[in-house]
Each structure stands twice: as C-alpha cells, then as structure tokens.
Amino acid sequence: GAVVSQHPSWVICKSGTSVKIECRSLDFQATTMFWYRQFPKQSLMLMATSNEGSKATYEQGVEKDKFLINHASLTLSTLTVTSAHPEDSSFYICSARGRQGVDTFGSGTRLTVV
Amino acid sequence: GENVEQHPSTLSVQEGDSAVIKCTYSDSASNYFPWYKQELGKGPQLIIDIRSNVGEKKDQRIAVTLNKTAKHFSLHITETQPEDSAVYFCAASIETGANNLFFGTGTRLTVIP
Numbered sequence: 199g200a201v202v203s204q205h206p207s208w209v210i211c212k213s214g215t216s217v218k219i220e221c222r223s224l225d226f227q228a229t230t231m232f233w234y235r236q237f238p239k240q241s242l243m244l245m246a247t248s249n250e251g252s253k254a255t256y257e258q259g260v261e262k263d264k265f266l267i268n269h270a271s272l273t274l275s276t277l278t279v280t281s282a283h284p285e286d287s288s289f290y291i292c293s294a295r296g297r298q299g300v301d302t303f304g305s306g307t308r309l310t311v312v
Numbered sequence: 313g314e315n316v317e318q319h320p321s322t323l324s325v326q327e328g329d330s331a332v333i334k335c336t337y338s339d340s341a342s343n344y345f346p347w348y349k350q351e352l353g354k355g356p357q358l359i360i361d362i363r364s365n366v367g368e369k370k371d372q373r374i375a376v377t378l379n380k381t382a383k384h385f386s387l388h389i390t391e392t393q394p395e396d397s398a399v400y401f402c403a404a405s406i407e408t409g410a411n412n413l414f415f416g417t418g419t420r421l422t423v424i425p
Contacts, residue, residue, distance in 0.1 A: 202355075204355065229410070230409075230410040232412055232413075239420075240417075240418075241401065241415045241416065241417045241418050242356070242401070242415050244412050244413075247410055247412055249410060255410075291355050291356070293355075295410075299344065299407050300346070300358065300361065301346070301358070301413060302358065303348070303355035303356045303357065303358075304355050305354055305355045306353070306354060306355045308353070
C-alpha cells in the first residue's frame, strides 16, 4: 500500500532557530501534498497545499514567510518553520495524494520550541 | 466552503458491541468521504472510504453508509476490540484536482475490555 515517510518524528529546537520537516511518498508519486497542524485533542487544521514545481497555496491566517513549503519533486515536500517560537510548538502532519485521489498521511512531527 | 460536523465527540462501548459515528456535510458537490483512524502520537490512517456513487461499503468489521440526500454519512464498527480504541475522523471533499479534505472534529472511541 501507499506509504508516506515523515521526518523527524519529533524535534526540540531553541526559540529563533529554523526547523525543516520532510515528507516523502515512498512508493508512489504524489501530485499534491498537504501540510496540517494539529493541536492536542483537536482536528487537523490545513496549513497549505503544495503541487510539485509550483508555489504552495496557504490557508487564510497561515504566514507563508514563516512556514516555508518546498515541493521539489513528485515524492518530496518539505516544511520549514522559520524563526520558531514557543507558540509554534505543535504536531505537524503531511499527507500525499496519489493518482487514485487517496490521501496518505505521514506519521507526524512533534515540534517543541523552547 | 464545506463544513463537516461529527458526533459524538467521545464514545465508550463494551468490547464486542458496535460503535456508530455520524457526520454531516454542507456542500452537495462533495463526492468523496474517507474515514481515518488516529492513534496517539501518530498520523491518521485511512480505514475506509466511500464515493457518492454508492450508498454503502463494507470491509470486514467496518462499514460506511452514505445518504446524499440528507448529506450525512456514518461509520459502523461491529464486534469492537480494544485495539479499535483511537480517535476517528470523517472527512469530505470534491474529488477533483488538488481539492483538500475537510475534516470533522473527531470522535474518541474507547473500547472497554
């Protein structure tokens, strides 16, 4: 079945530094990838949609300069949280959409900014 | 845009009993309805999905029903087991291009041994 690898699974960083999260579709090509943020005991909040080779489309209220998304290939998208602050601490999840239109999720990245 | 509501927010059942989770959606153009199971600290996993051209779909102990007229769909889990305990999310989308999924608020299912 479709597998999406997300790394790292957890990261602790100092306030003001940047963190990069990778999302890879291992056995299929992803026409579109999505990035979500999830707060404890809440649903998934869509941050942005990215298509390979084009700029990401950000949801209202999501700062594109803070959450940099690069979808360099059909199997890799990255999310960089720039100048991280404690309020950026959260669970970040990516998903990749295959040609059959099904979204497969990564295992998530727990970011803690201290 | 699409609005997906999900009930109940929490559900406890005895092992072996059935569990039913219900969702409603607002956009009649939505035609794809997946259900995801999320265990603590992990990403959601697709457990079953249904498209608007069918009314019901089964996969072993899991079934989903769809009522397009009423704009609601439900997840049914029979013979529940402790390992079914997790948070379940319904979602809806228009299955074209890069349209994103709209998620419900989640149901925390606890199966009591």
